[in-house]
Amino acid sequence: MRKRQNCSLLGFAQHDHKRCVSAGLKVADVYCQKHKLRLTTVRRRTLSILLESHTALGAYDVLARLREEGLGSEPPVAYRALGFLLENGFIHRIERLNAYVACSHPGALHNPAFLICSDCRAVAESTVATTTGTLNRQARESGFQIEHTTIEAEGQCPSCQQANQ
Amino acid sequence: MRKRQNCSLLGFAQHDHKRCVSAGLKVADVYCQKHKLRLTTVRRRTLSILLESHTALGAYDVLARLREEGLGSEPPVAYRALGFLLENGFIHRIERLNAYVACSHPGALHNPAFLICSDCRAVAESTVATTTGTLNRQARESGFQIEHTTIEAEGQCPSCQQANQ
DNA sequence: CTTGTAGTGATATAACATAACATTTTTACG
DNA sequence: CGTAAAAATGTTATGTTATATCACTACAAG
Ligand SMILES: [Zn+2]
Ligand SMILES: [Zn+2]
Ligand SMILES: [Zn+2]
Ligand SMILES: [Zn+2]
Numbered sequence: 001m002r003k004r005q006n007c008s009l010l011g012f013a014q015h016d017h018k019r020c021v022s023a024g025l026k027v028a029d030v031y032c033q034k035h036k037l038r039l040t041t042v043r044r045r046t047l048s049i050l051l052e053s054h055t056a057l058g059a060y061d062v063l064a065r066l067r068e069e070g071l072g073s074e075p076p077v078a079y080r081a082l083g084f085l086l087e088n089g090f091i092h093r094i095e096r097l098n099a100y101v102a103c104s105h106p107g108a109l110h111n112p113a114f115l116i117c118s119d120c121r122a123v124a125e126s127t128v129a130t131t132t133g134t135l136n137r138q139a140r141e142s143g144f145q146i147e148h149t150t151i152e153a154e155g156q157c158p159s160c161q162q163a164n165q
Numbered sequence: 166m167r168k169r170q171n172c173s174l175l176g177f178a179q180h181d182h183k184r185c186v187s188a189g190l191k192v193a194d195v196y197c198q199k200h201k202l203r204l205t206t207v208r209r210r211t212l213s214i215l216l217e218s219h220t221a222l223g224a225y226d227v228l229a230r231l232r233e234e235g236l237g238s239e240p241p242v243a244y245r246a247l248g249f250l251l252e253n254g255f256i257h258r259i260e261r262l263n264a265y266v267a268c269s270h271p272g273a274l275h276n277p278a279f280l281i282c283s284d285c286r287a288v289a290e291s292t293v294a295t296t297t298g299t300l301n302r303q304a305r306e307s308g309f310q311i312e313h314t315t316i317e318a319e320g321q322c323p324s325c326q327q328a329n330q
Numbered sequence: 331c332t333t334g335t336a337g338t339g340a341t342a343t344a345a346c347a348t349a350a351c352a353t354t355t356t357t358a359c360g
Numbered sequence: 361c362g363t364a365a366a367a368a369t370g371t372t373a374t375g376t377t378a379t380a381t382c383a384c385t386a387c388a389a390g
Binding site: 009012013096113135138142145149151156161 | 280311
Binding site for chain 3: 203238239241242245
């Protein structure tokens with residue numbers, strides 16, 4: 001009898017979080033070198049700020065951190081860095097929160113689904129991104145061409161459930 | 166051999182649109198009477214503004230219309246009316262657009278998926294709202310309690326595809 | 331009629347995002 | 361190297377979306 005694998009989602013599970021940060025930065029470094037992209041100081045620091053938490057941060061939260069460190073003080077600085085990181089799949093945007101979160105499975109562009117805690121903004125990223133067959137069928141039948149699908153499930157993460165019980 | 170039913174989604178299909186407006190208002194009238202809710206002038210007009218198009222309108226778009234008609238000129242007027250209509254399931258919020266759309270299947274609270282045209286903001290509402298089994302399983306296994314799921318597919322509606330070909 | 335509740339009016343401000351243009355840094359190439 | 365083009369950054373201003381707060385009004389219940 002095989003032991004059931006623990007496949008709880010990163011973000012809600014206990015884990016060695018320093019590895020998330022270092023691994024995420026490493027992947028970005030390698031990817032950028034390979035694709036001749038410039039992971040500048042601001043961009044790299046923006047990524048590490050997001051990697052340091054598995055929660056969604058607003059652009060102005062990021063900007064505040066950058067400002068403290070003398071890396072820029074005006075909104076475009078943060079939005080440019082976030083834009084670069086989004087384009088290259090290192091971070092994702094959480095539409096419900098107008099906020100940004102580091103990718104948990106970096107290395108390739110992809111289109112994940114998210115589980116978002118409405119209390120603490122913790123975010124877990126699922127690799128499952130496809131819509132249900134029914135929605136796809138309805139789209140096809142009505143002639144709608146789907147280009148991108150956003151799936152965001154909101155609720156309570158394990159620790160906030162305990163805290164609020 | 167049974168004829169294939171045309172189940173193209175309202176919003177992209179040709180239809181008698183005056184009926185959408187009158188039916189939507191009627192449902193709201195009845196529902197509010199039954200539940201002792203007050204569908205005031207501003208609320209009712211806000212609903213009809215959204216019913217008049219199957220596209221998503223921003224709060225400030227709605228406000229502009231209300232202002233023209235002397236029904237209110239400051240943001241809270243629109244946001245309060247939209248809030249009431251959202252709470253009672255007469256309209257939905259499109260997160261990707263920070264915009265609002267009248268419900269196509271009014272009468273009960275529900276949690277639909279949307280097909281959103283990125284060119285013209287036309288929105289079709291699908292009754293299919295459940296996430297994929299896999300996402301639900303992942304949530305359960307990691308102890309996350311899903312309360313609400315947003316599914317928004319963005320792409321091109323039939324007429325915009327023709328226009329851009 | 332009076333008292334509580336729900337709804338509105340009005341002002342201000344918070345939060346999120348981009349346009350536009352000047353300047354600096356980096357890269358590419360002769 | 362020197363220099364021109366491209367990419368990134370600095371800076372100012374403004375646009376867009378949303379909420380807090382407090383005063384006032386309408387209205388239903390007792
Ligand atoms: Zn981590
Ligand atoms: Zn939480
Ligand atoms: Zn219609
Ligand atoms: Zn369209």
